[in-house]
Amino acid sequence: MNGYVETDIKESALELIGNTPLVAFDRLYTGPGRILAKCEFMNPGASIKCRSSLHMINMARESGELKPGAPVLEVTSGNQGCGLAVVCAVLNHPLTLTMSKGNSVQRAVHMEALGATCVRVPQVEGTYGNVTLADVKAAEAEGLKMVEETGAFYVNQFNNKSNADAHYYSTGPEIWKQTGHRVDAFVATVGTAGTFTGTSRFLKEKNPEVQCYVVEPEGSQPIRGCDITKPLHLLQGSGYGCIPNIFQFEYMDGTLSVTDEEAVHYKNLIGQKEGLYVGYTSGANIAAAVKLLESGKLPKDAWVVTVLNDSGLKYSATEKM
Template sequence: MAEVNGVPNEIKSSALELIGNTPLVALDRLYTGPGRILAKCEFVNPGASVKCRTSLHMIRKAREAGLLKPKDPVIEVTSGNQGCGLSVVCAVLGHPLTLVMSKGNSVQRALHMEALGAKCIRVPQVQGKYGFVTQADFKAAEAEGIKLAEKSGSYFVNQYNNEMNVDAHYSTTGPEIWRQSGHRVDAFVAAVGTGGTFTGASKYLKERNPNILCYVAEPAGAEPIKGTPITKPMHLLQGSGSGCVPSLFNYEYLDGTFAVTDEEATEYRKLIGEKEGLFVGFSSAANVAAAVKLLQSGKLPEDAWVVTLLNDTGLKYTPVAEEIQ
């Protein structure tokens, strides 16, 4: 705690100090038991998502390693949330930032990034439509981002292959959950985008207690972690369920998966708002839906506590409409 004229105060030095240590809230109005769902409110991060954690950690580690010099330009491919987190971090640290994103991802994310001084390049879709981003759409954006990084010489964050993505959750998310729950965690549930959240947090939690069960929430019909064929490449869970097992994902920590339909994600998004007063995105809703399924599956004791994440704010999404493009 800093002091002014000898008097302690709680003034933060920058937005970077607002990242992490998010509250853990009980969803006791939405789910009345048996058992309990506890959710990390990642939408209170300054970039309004869990990706602020990895943005800060990956950039700090790159600077410490000498891979990124002061004022050097940065580039990344994003579905939006990583871009918003990087926009916060790069604005404070003084790095020019370019972000490449599919046009299928919500335009609010582009507006958010640009409001923080970043440049956002939106790449046309090749398969999906607005609000539904397929693996092919992401690959098109990725190819454009890699090409721009090579041409410009900018530091490429490469969240899908950056081990510091996992380390961010091992060193912050996992320890926070363990501390905030009073060391009482029976299971952990997370949707998978890059795999960083699930792998990092699960690794930490299982090191504390090997009996903790860790599950993945996947979009129904796009369940590569479960190992089934992709029958529905277009779904509402932007930033997760991209149709392949990400390189950072580690099966060592996986105890099972739960499929969540678009209809279930929409229903639980509504319930989280109406029952808990929290406006969140679709992957957050999928996490809660999967947590309910887990508690009702008989895989856990009746009084089990399941921890999950509310990944981002609902303000990052628009109604699905072609004309927004």
């Protein structure tokens, strides 16, 4: 065979992170307006957290804070751990993760299949599938103890600026390009606030008129300024009952609340109408997008962009309503 033949071969799984499709949910929601969903479950770790995992590790390596081959440790609800497991496997960093036993065991299985060690920490007050801030703090305490004992690099996603920067440099620009620069609103659940803060910052820099809304579980709405009346909810990885340290109010135009029942309803509709099997926060994001479009706060032909955070395969059957 003569001549040069162009190939399209990725060097590693790291090149599979990002550049996810944006799909119209025209079957689930028929208007007025339109819902566009970013398919973050298509990242190699099956969630949006692959983006921040790669960026946080790369920044630590570039700064010299993380040496080649050095151990890494993080506290996770599962998705960040899976993303870090992808990155650390490729870059040859031993990875240890602490996670509440209330988070889906599927996530621990996923992380360990990629070579990570997952330490599942007993819950303080939650139940399986319902993780509270106290449960997260217990996992954090165990993680910090291990960091002190081992000297591992602590990723610290809740306080790491590179978490939000990952979405400023990737998620936001991708959405802007994919929509042809037409975004009327962006809505997203908040865990660490990396996705919301970074994406909203980028979109508002491009067009200050873009409306950005935080999605919170009903009864756990600290960003809205409400007392916490329901710390137990189904939205794993979000709605921890506190305002995250990297959250920035200047990029927020309002909040939307979603009940467990609404999240489950739309999670199921995404599967039945759009053929995509996703998790509970994805259902909450779509529920919130529908509420915003039906609120009259946007033009009738508005395009609302949101994210499908992770795969439904990360959840247990016992978590169903």
